[in-house]
Each structure stands twice: as C-alpha cells, then as structure tokens.
Amino acid sequence: MVVPDKQTALREKLRQAQELLAELDLDLWLIFVRESDLLPDPALEMVVGTHVTWQTAFLVPAHGETVALVGSLDRANMEAEGVFDRVVGYLEGIQQPLREELQRLAPRQVAIDYSVDSEIADGLTHGMYLSLLRILDGTPFAARLVSAEELISRLRGRKTPAETSRMRAAVAATLELLTEAQGFIAPGRTEQEVAEFLAARMRARGLPPAWAADHCPAVFSGPETAGAHAAPTARRVEPGHVVNIDMGVRVEGYCSDLQRTYYVPRAGELEAPPEVRRGLATIVAAISLAAARLAPGVPGHEVDAVARGHIVEAGYAEYPHALGHQIGRQAHDGAGLLAPIWERYGRRPFLPLELGQVYTLEPRLTVPGHGIATIEEMVQLTPTGCDWLGPRQEEIWLTARG
Secondary structure, rough: OOOOOHHHHHHHHHHHHHHHHHOOOOEEEEEEEEEOOOOOOOOHHHOOOOOOEEEEEEEEEEOOOEEEEEEEEHEEEEEEHHHOOOOEEOOOOOHHHHHHHHHHHHOOEEEOOOOOOOOOOHHHHHHHHHHHHHOOOOOHHHEEEEEEEEHHHHHHHHHOHHHHHHHHHHHHHHHHHHHHHHHOOOOOOEEHHHHHHHHHHHHHOOOOEOOOOOOOOOOEEOOOOOOOOOOOOOOOOOOOOEEEEEEEEEOEEEOOOOEEEOOOOOOOOOOOOOHHHHHHHHHHHHHHHHHHHOOOOOOOOHHHHHHHHHHEEEEEEEOOOOOOEEEEOOOOOOOOOOOOHHHHOOOHHOEEEOOOEEEEEEEEEHHHHHHHEEEEEEEEEEEEEEEEOOOOOOOOEOOOOO
C-alpha cells in the first residue's frame, strides 16, 4: 500500500479547507499561534505539519493563495515544508504584516480557533486571543471574528484520499498484529504478557500506539475483567475464557482502533460453546445492521439505536457507551458520535453524518461465565453507505490450548 508523502497530505487538507470555507460562506480562516511545540493548536497537525516559535498567523482564504506569516527565523523551515503558497517573514513584529494581509483580503468574517463545545476547535489560547484583539484594534476586522468550530469539525471529519490511505495502512498493520496474538494467547499467560507481546512487535515495526501506551494494547480475559479503558493486569488466561484485545497504531500520524475477540478452548473442545458463538454472532449482526443505516445526513443516535436495539432484543444488556466514534489524527477525533441521547454526550448524537468521515463500530455484550464479546471495525462514509477499512471479524478466533 502506497502512503502519500507528508507534503501531499497537508496540501490536500489545505485545499479541502478552502472548499469548506466556501461551503460555509466564510471568507478567511486565521490560525494564530506561538511556541506551538509547547502550546499546539490541534489544527496545526492537519494543515501545517511543523512547529513555529514566534507569533505566527496562517491565513487560509476561501479563494486564492494561502499565506504563512512567520518570524524571520522560522521562514526557511516553513518554505522548506512547501505547504503554503506564500511565506512572509517579519522581524520586529507581526502587527503590520498581518494588518496588511487582512486589508488585501478584506474578509467579511475571520474564523479563529475557539469553541465552547469542541476541544478540537479550541486551539487559540486566551492570551493569544487578547494579543490578536490588540493587533486588530482600530481596524474593522476585530469585529469580524467568528468561531471556526464548524469548519474544523468538517475538516477533521472529511478524510482526503491521502488521509484514508494512511488509515487503511494503520488498519492493515493492526490486523497483522491481532492475528499474531491469536498464536500467542494461551492458558497461563497474563493479560500483561499478551499486551507486551504486541507492544514489542509494534516497537520492532516502528508503529507508535494510537493512544496511551499503558492501555494500548488493552487485553481483557475472562468473566471478571474490567472490559474497557483499563490497563492489562496480572490476571491469567484460562480455558473457557473469552479474550478481547483493543488496540490501534499510528501510520504517518493517522490512527487505527480495532478490537478482536478470541476463545481459549477447554480440553476436548474443537469450537467455542454455543453461548459464546451466539454472543459473537449477535455482535456481528449488530455491526452489520448499524453499517446498513450509515449514510450522509443521518444523525448518529439513529445508527446507535439500530445496534443497541438488536442486542437488547437478543436478550443482552445494552452496552454502556456509544456505538462508535470518529477517528483520524486521534483515536477519538471529530465532533460527530454514534451515541444514544444521553446527557453526557450533549448535542453530539444529533450531528448528521458526513461524506468521508471515518467511524468505529464497537458494540459489546457479556457472555456469562466466559467474558466480554466485542468487535470493533472501522468504516468510512460514502455517498451510498460505507466502506470497510479492513476485513471484518465474523467468527470467534480460537487460540492455543496450552
């Protein structure tokens, strides 16, 4: 699989940002930062790809050339990145060149990175906001500042071909690792040992974890396991256990997030017992039903309701979380969510799905006496439904007997 280079991916994203500005009837997006290695704006990793030291203004208009206003010592590095159409260096201060660029562009609105509801769109610090107001004092542009939340939400969600390629590569690498784990899981081994087996292979292949390394990979074995968002323990795998692994890797800055479920056979067993197979089949069907409901414009809570309803109708308790989340630069990324209408999720379950977004589908249920059965797949929204970013799990994976 060919993964596009960094410059290609960033320039694709910049062009997409300009298309979205026009779609939203916004004239200009202004990213205003300083010492970005210390205080990174989440938007930078999408459209800039490097850090800056002095006060810097990245100007992305709906139409025309993109401009980076940087300190003179940052100019050479920014030009070498080859992402922005024009790079302007300043020496004494950014106020004059920024005002000149704004006067040239004459935007009706200037979208800046602040948000009450979305952390991914809230990259402008309060201090930098006050500095920007001071710079714009006495100009008409101070009164034209608006939130870039909607722009950033769509920009992070709608994956370009380069982004999708990187995510497919991350999925492929993760599935290889999960397949290798099938031959390592055995009675007597601990959750921690299984996790370290996978972590060592990730390190050997230069694959960073998609989230915090203390629980990526996460391994859950047997009926007494935590089941989610917890570090592996010294609990030992036993015959009859259902084992679940939740993990992801990063490829060129983009994440995967997958789960696979295994069964540890008892003596004489050639397949998982009926109750385990029924549990996993219920999960597979719930994922298929949810995938069939995916389409641009559908609110996330409707997709969750399809999977949740199927599991409850099959006689299992409803899962205590959202069906799925967006994924991209971060394992949990974007504003949209395939979630029930619960207080803790706010307005996110009501947001309509959009073309190009990538979601996880991860229902779960408990098989009494055996453990947690769950599968997590990744799908991308298409005009007619969704594409799977990798082969699905449709049957439980049997492990060694020990």
